[in-house]
Amino acid sequence: MLDGIMLGLSTVLDWNNLLYVIVGCFVGTFIGMLPGLGPITAIALMIPITYSIGADSGMILMAGVYYGAIFGGSTSSILINAPGVAGTVASSFDGYPLAKQGKAGKALAIAAYSSFIGGTIGAILLMVAAPLLAKVSLSFQSPDYVVLMFLGLTAIAAFSNKGQFLKAMMMTVFGLMLATVGIDPSSGTERFTFGQADLLDGISFLLVAMATFALAEALINVARPEAEPDKKIDDPDTPKIGSTKLTKEEVKDMAPVVGRSSLLGFIVGVLPGAGATIASFMVYATERNLAPKALKDKFGKGSMRGLAAPESANNAACTGSFVPLLTLGIPGSGTTAIMLGALIAYGIQPGPMLMQENPSVFWAVIVSMYFGNIVLLILNLPLIPYFAKVLAMPKSVLTVMILFFSLIGVYLVSFNTFDLFMMVGFALVALVLRLLAFPMAPLLLGFILGDMIERNFRRAMMISDGSLSFLWDRPLTLSIFVISILVLLFPLKDYIVQRRKEKAATQAEQHA
């Protein structure tokens, strides 16, 4: 492991790569601050640039953007009560009240320090967990991969927002279907190309990612402008940033909260489909329950514990979500799905062999995460007042710029205007689906995993002589398969509980 860390350090400490971490953090913070734009959009916009700089540097840049976007989301949550990312919604519960009390600087410092510690603990756990899991996963065979990917797809649907399970499943299937467009690599048969030569190679991952996230997000902000934030950053009434210093007592009070939340955040992050949003809400609720009565009442009114907990958890969860990606090649979230797509575009197959075949990429990503946290703490925190000016940028300019960068980003990779037309079509479909409250991440996950599922399924069926017995032949495959089925049935539990409650309520009404 030490050799790996040294290799990662030597890669990241290269001047170019160091610059990419810094640029990534800045760009990520910038985009993450804009309400409505999250890390997926930020990373999607970066992909065309990463294609020209090689896998190591590209992944380092993207990891920086990821952290920057989460940090940027926290900043807009705290300053104007407009979270840029779902993972930082919980941060606004106490961050914004703190800012209103004139402690914006303190709140931002708490966010930065908690994120730093959360990220650090996450990075250490990742350094330990990833190589161990990668070793274990070396024994995985095609059948295991099929059921693992099945688990990934069902988990993202099961952990989606309440009442969205079936919608998430539809989006997953839609993504899987899109992945079947083009020439089937195994037999050479054309599928769903409708005679279009431009579709023979299938649909580009970048195109789908850009259309469903960057373009659709920009367009939905036009079609359904978000409620105006409580304050504009250039309002004279907006609280001043103020001092960023924390007292010893405050640090002492928050330290155990940050430790606990980081650990829990990392564990939740590792689970496919869970991610930063669930982690931050979960630790917020946990800390409120654990707090003594006097402090419990402060939650939601400017509690420092209430801000430190979700901030450390969301960063640790982001790091945790890299475990299944780097070790099994299975993304657990929309963001890591985009990164998986980028890695595949570089010709690198993430999974158990990544650590052996491309150790520099594997370790560089892990080490760059830690560097990303340092950059955020040292460079971004003091620059927050200047970054905050971004929030005053006219929306008219910003939206059109996002559209332009998305379109030209895809064009610069394929140099084919057919892709641009198709991208606009996908953006329109994504816009309609988002207006109908369909989640986008399952579509992307299905699209990216579709090809791998098909390849492994074919191989598994060939090994088992065309029988589905591969699902129960090996205990490992069977265990993962059973877990997938349980995950699939998980939302049914909520449904039954709700029905029982409704029944009980009706009976009580009748008795009354």
Add this chain to the structure above:
Amino acid sequence: MLNRELIGPSLFLVLFTLYALVAWQIPLMPFEEYESVTSATLPKVYAVFGIVVCVLSIGANLLKQAPAEKAELLSKGNLLRTFALLVLMVAYSAMLEPFGFLIATSAFLITGFFIMGERRKAVLLFASVPVAVVFWFLMTQVLGIYLVPGNLWS
């Protein structure tokens, strides 16, 4: 009347059914005849699974006796603006190769800002042409990436 929760699954049901129709017509290669998994196997599985999920979703929504969720009201102005941006993107895609990057991008940005309600001439001009020129310079002169100069005059 269709409520908001029924529109999505119904649209998907149509889409998945069409997908199924095409999936059942995927031509098989001669050597695939006796194979357990062909190029049509998983598309068929996806189609059937997708249709089942849609039917379940429609059924669950019909069984739910809760009042239909009020449809989200989008302002006509915002919808028109969104549609105009979509048309602008199609126009940009069509203009890019014949007119070249510089002209197409400048026109796209100016029109886009205008659609978004920007009327200040300084913003319209200085946030468009210089952006296109700087981007063009970075791509072609610094990074050495080819950007189409315009088929109409080259």
